[in-house]
Amino acid sequence: MITAQPLTPQAQAVRRESWQALWRDAIRDPRELLSLLGLEALSASLSDAACAQFPLRVPRGFAARMRHGDRHDPLLRQVLPITDEDLLVPGFGLDAVGDIAARGATGLIHKYEGRALLIATGSCAIHCRYCFRRHFPYAEETAAANHWQSAVDYLRADPSISEVLLSGGDPLSLATGKLVELTDALKTLPQIRRLRLHTRLPVVLPERVDGELLAWLSSLPWPVVVVIHANHALELDDSVAAALAALRGRGVTLLNQAVLLRGVNDDIEVLAELSERLFALGVLPYYLHQLDRVAGTAHFEVDDDRALQLQQQLQDRLPGYLVPRLVREIAGAASKTPL
Numbered sequence: 353m354i355t356a357q358p359l360t361p362q363a364q365a366v367r368r369e370s371w372q373a374l375w376r377d378a379i380r381d382p383r384e385l386l387s388l389l390g391l392e393a394l395s396a397s398l399s400d401a402a403c404a405q406f407p408l409r410v411p412r413g414f415a416a417r418m419r420h421g422d423r424h425d426p427l428l429r430q431v432l433p434i435t436d437e438d439l440l441v442p443g444f445g446l447d448a449v450g451d452i453a454a455r456g457a458t459g460l461i462h463k464y465e466g467r468a469l470l471i472a473t474g475s476c477a478i479h480c481r482y483c484f485r486r487h488f489p490y491a492e493e494t495a496a497a498n499h500w501q502s503a504v505d506y507l508r509a510d511p512s513i514s515e516v517l518l519s520g521g522d523p524l525s526l527a528t529g530k531l532v533e534l535t536d537a538l539k540t541l542p543q544i545r546r547l548r549l550h551t552r553l554p555v556v557l558p559e560r561v562d563g564e565l566l567a568w569l570s571s572l573p574w575p576v577v578v579v580i581h582a583n584h585a586l587e588l589d590d591s592v593a594a595a596l597a598a599l600r601g602r603g604v605t606l607l608n609q610a611v612l613l614r615g616v617n618d619d620i621e622v623l624a625e626l627s628e629r630l631f632a633l634g635v636l637p638y639y640l641h642q643l644d645r646v647a648g649t650a651h652f653e654v655d656d657d658r659a660l661q662l663q664q665q666l667q668d669r670l671p672g673y674l675v676p677r678l679v680r681e682i683a684g685a686a687s688k689t690p691l
Contacts, residue, residue, distance in 0.1 A: 371559040375477055379410045382433055389428065390421045402437035402648060406486045409479040414556045417589055426584045426616040430480050436651035437481065446487040448644040450683025457506035459495025464687055467515040467548075470495035470503050472523035472534075477557040482611060482652045484644035484681075490521065496530060504537045507544075514545040524553040528564045535572055548577040550609070555582050558595035569602045577605045579638060583617050585629040593633050600634045607638035610676065612659055613652045620665040627666070627674040637676035642691065644681060660691060 379385050382398050385408070410431050419425045447453075456462035459471040474490025495503040507513055516538060523531070538544050553560040569576055578599055582588055596606060608630050610617065617623055627637045640663070643653045654662075663678040679688040 371553075371557055371562060374411060374413065374557060374559055377412060378477065379412060379415055380408055382408045385410060385415060385428075385432070388415060389418055389425070391423055391428075394423055394432075397434045399433050399435045399438050402433040402435075402481075406433070406479060406481070406483075406648070408433055409477070411477055411557045413558070413591065414478060414587075417586055419586075424615070426622070427586055429615050430482070430583065430613070431478065433481060434651075437648040439650060440647075441650040444645045444647045444650050446647055448646045448683070449484055449681045451485070451488060453683065455493070457495075458497055458502040459493050460503045460506050462506075462510075462513070466512060467517060468507060468510075468513045469517040469519050470500075470523075470534075471520055472496055472518045473521040473525050475525035476520060476522040477525065477553055477560075480552075482613060482643060482646075482649045484646050484649075485521075486646060486648065496526065496534070500534050500537055504541070507538075507541055511543045514543050515548060516544060516546075517548045517550060519550040522551050522553055523549050524551045524560050524565070528568050531565075532568055535568070539573060544574060546577060547572060547574050548579060550579045550581070552581040554578070554580050554595045554599065555587050555592055558591045561595035561598050566598055566602050569599070569604060575605065576603070577607060579607045579609055580635060581609050581611075582626065582630065583610045583613060584622060585625045588629050588633060596633045596635060606633075606635040608635050608676070609639045609641060610637070611641045611643060611652075612654045612662070612678075613643065614654050616652070618654045618658065618662065620662055620669070623662060623666055624669055627670055627676070631674055637674055639688065640676040640678050642678070642680040656691060663691070 382403060383395055386392055386394050408431065414427065418427045451461055454461045454463040456468065461469040461471065463469070471490070471493055472495055474488070474494060507516065535547070538547070599606060610626065612618060617626065630637055642656070642659055643649060659678060666675045678691045680691060682689050
């Protein structure tokens with residue numbers, strides 16, 4: 353019999369650093385997640401219907417940052433499908449921000465002057481329960497289809513568009529080769545001045561920031577802005593710090609968008625610590641979003657009076673560059689709307 357040989361340290365390192373393997377190993381069963389955290393008693397609050405409609409997906413590295421035995425853990429609350437999602441609440445619909453009405457081409461959303469957003473993929477490493485695109489028709493509306501041709505043709509026909517945003521899903525869910533294919537096409541458009549990526553992967557799956565991705569970023573002819581998404585300082589551990597440092601080392605500008613979420617970060621101490629931690633990692637707080645009113649998310653909503661009170665407390669406590677702009681996205685508006 354041939355026995356298996358132990359992995360060499362080099363092979364173990366490759367296995368640890370393979371973001372694709374870690375992606376495939378994500379937790380998909382909410383009861384498994386609760387068991388890992390010693391919170392089996394919370395199983396009664398789970399919604400199988402919500403999980404069937406929008407399945408749980410959590411990288412194990414992100415789950416490891418959750419506090420064992422804490423039913424109110426702010427990271428757990430962001431991902432756990434509970435019965436509150438089953439409530440039908442007036443004012444909460446399927447497309448709260450008007451994405452479909454702003455469609456310019458397949459997978460391309462053109463809401464604001466001078467910039468267009470590409471739905472690069474419907475995939476994401478984590479499924480956040482408050483996601484404003486949880487009902488988006490990704491199967492029909494993905495810009496990467498047909499080698500990005502429809503999206504690039506639209507951009508070519510409108511020279512006023514100087515900034516391209518990659519979103520999703522999460523654009524870094526795509527293989528780097530697919531991102532290269534897009535940016536090679538964008539290089540043929542002389543009007544493009546900036547590339548912006550909206551991504552949660554450096555936070556939830558920091559291994560995605562690998563050598564191949566960094567080499568791609570270094571090859572780009574435009575300034576690159578990466579807007580990460582962290583809602584709580586507990587999300588920002590040492591592995592995330594290393595990924596963000598690597599991005600900064602390639603000249604990337606780093607911003608953060610957070611969403612104000614009841615039971616997660618609707619607290620002045622939590623918001624102030626998030627801003628401080630972000631700045632320590634080289635990231636500027638950019639936006640603090642009021643919740644997009646998408647069906648299944650009403651239990652996360654913080655009312656405007658409380659949001660404005662928190663914003664004032666942040667302004668009183670922190671220097672201006674650490675205070676994110678409190679905004680709401682309104683379908684059809686020409687820009688984000690400050691509160």
